[in-house]
Amino acid sequence: PSVSPEHWGWTQDFARNRNGTFDIAMFAYIFRAAIEGSTLLDCDEALRSNWQAALTQLPQYPTTAGEKPVVVDVLDAPPITYNIAVPAVPVFPGDVVTWLSPPAERELFARTIDGCAWNGNNSVIILGVARARLSMPGTIDWLRSELKSRSRPNGTLTLNRLGHGINAHGHYTEQFAASMAVSELLLQSVGDTIRVFPAWPKERRAEFRNLRAQGGFLVSAAMADGAVKRVDVSSTVGGRLRLLSPWA
Numbered sequence: 289p290s291v292s293p294e295h296w297g298w299t300q301d302f303a304r305n306r307n308g309t310f311d312i313a314m315f316a317y318i319f320r321a322a323i324e325g326s327t328l329l330d331c332d333e334a335l336r337s338n339w340q341a342a343l344t345q346l347p348q349y350p351t352t353a354g355e356k357p358v359v360v361d362v363l364d365a366p367p368i369t370y371n372i373a374v375p376a377v378p379v380f381p382g383d384v385v386t387w388l389s390p391p392a393e394r395e396l397f398a399r400t401i402d403g404c405a406w407n408g409n410n411s412v413i414i415l416g417v418a419r420a421r422l423s424m425p426g427t428i429d430w431l432r433s434e435l436k437s438r439s440r441p442n443g444t445l446t447l448n449r450l451g452h453g454i455n456a457h458g459h460y461t462e463q464f465a466a467s468m469a470v471s472e473l474l475l476q477s478v479g480d481t482i483r484v485f486p487a488w489p490k491e492r493r494a495e496f497r498n499l500r501a502q503g504g505f506l507v508s509a510a511m512a513d514g515a516v517k518r519v520d521v522s523s524t525v526g527g528r529l530r531l532l533s534p535w536a
Contacts, residue, residue, distance in 0.1 A: 289302040289305040289306065290305055290306075290308050290311050291305060291308070292304070292308050292309075292310060292361040292362045292365075292374050293310055293372045293374060294371045294372050294410075295361055295362075295368065295370065295371065295372070295374065296361075296362065296365070303364065304362050304364070304365055305362065306362060306363045306364075307347045307350050307362060307363035308350075308361060308362045308363075308374070309349050309350060309359055309360070309361050309362070309374050309375055309377060309378065310361070310374050310377050310382075312346055312347060312349055312378070313349075313377050313378035313382030313384050313385075314377075314382060315342075315346060316343065316346055316378075316382070316384045317382055317383060317384050319339045319340075319342055319343045319346075320343070320384070322335075322336075322339050323336055323339050323340060323343075326339075347363075349378065350362060350363040350364070350365070351396070352366070352367065356399060357396065358375065358396070358399055358400040358403060358404075359375040359378075359396065359397065359400040360375060361374035361375060367403075367404075367405065368405070369405040369406060369407055370404065370405065370406045370407070370411065371406070371407055371409055371410050371411070372410050372411055372414070373401075373404050373406050373410075373411035373414045373415050373418075375397075375400045375401070375404055376397070376400065376401050376404060376411070376414050376415055376418040377414065378397065379397050379401070379417075379418040379421050379422060380414055380417040380418045380421055381414065381417075383478050383479075385397050386421060386478050386479045387421065387422065387423065387476075387483065387486065388479055388481060394422060397418075397422060398422045398424055401415060401418050401419060401422065401424065402424065407448075408448045408449055408450050408452075409447055409448050409452070409462070410447075410462045411462075412431075412434045412435070412438070412462070412463065412469075413462065413463065413465045413466065413468070413469050416430070416431045416434065416469040416472075417465075417468065417469050417472050419431075419487070420469070420472040420473050420476070420486065420487035421472065421476065421478060421486075421487075423486050423487050424487070427473065427487045428473055428487065428488065428489060428492075431469055431470070431473070434449065435466055435469075437449035438463065444459035445459060445460070445463035445466060446460075447460040447462060447463070471496075471499055472486075472487065473485075473486075473487045473488050474488060474494065474496045474499065474509075475496065475499045475501060475507055475509070477501035477502040477503070477505070478502070480502050480503055480530055481530045481531070481532055482501050482502075482505065482507060482521070482529070482530065482531045482532065483532045484507065484509040484511075484516060484519055484531075484534055485509065485511050485516060485534070488511065490511070490514045490515070491514060493511065493512045493513075494510070494511050495508075495509070495510040495511070496508060496509060498522075503523075503525070503527050503528075503529070504523065504524040504525040504527070505521050505522065505523055505524070505529060506521070506522040506524060507519070507520070507521050507522075508520040508521075515534075516534035516535070519531070519534065
């Protein structure tokens with residue numbers, strides 16, 4: 289049995305403590321990372337076989353029933369108002385559901401994230417990055433609204449946009465990755481595949497320089513008049529470059 293982060297707690301007969309979305313995503317990430325590391329370093333072959341077998345035994349993410357299901361945080365639970373947006377975790381920070389995932393899986397998580405109810409406290413970065421990772425429409429406006437409503441004159445961010453009493457105390461770690469959420473609109477490389485302007489509106493001009501991507505690549509790009517005009521990539525450590533072409 290396990291507990292969905294900050295939801296349900298321990299329940300009678302573990303009714304809400306099985307097949308947690310957070311756990312499934314993190315185990316998938318850990319097993320895949322271990323397999324990749326073992327392969328690259330050419331070691332632990334026997335363990336690698338165990339990890340590969342473990343991956344096949346992970347359950348499906350728990351969902352609601354019906355024609356348009358959404359992911360929930362634990363098996364047999366209804367959708368709730370979340371403090372931590374657990375149903376979005378496989379996209380971010382889990383990094384196991386990406387733009388390159390099967391279309392049905394992308395659609396499931398986009399629908400889940402779009403309808404996810406949360407209390408405004410802990411999940412602005414989780415939801416902001418997850419929306420960007422799936423190139424969901426309106427992500428830039430959603431993120432601007434969330435960050436602007438939390439901004440203090442000195443540049444720090446409050447926890448909640450609703451004027452919660454704890455807002456007066458400190459700058460919360462939940463908001464430390466605000467700059468990452470913004471950069472994810474411009475450049476992504478989850479799954480070792482670089483995408484430029486993946487969640488930036490085509491009608492808005494933009495340019496960035498030397499954002500770092502997975503694999504140690506430094507990427508610069510510019511977009512204007514509805515099209516990507518230039519992409520420059522510098523390798524810092526060698527290795528294979530995978531770039532999703534922004535051109536036909």
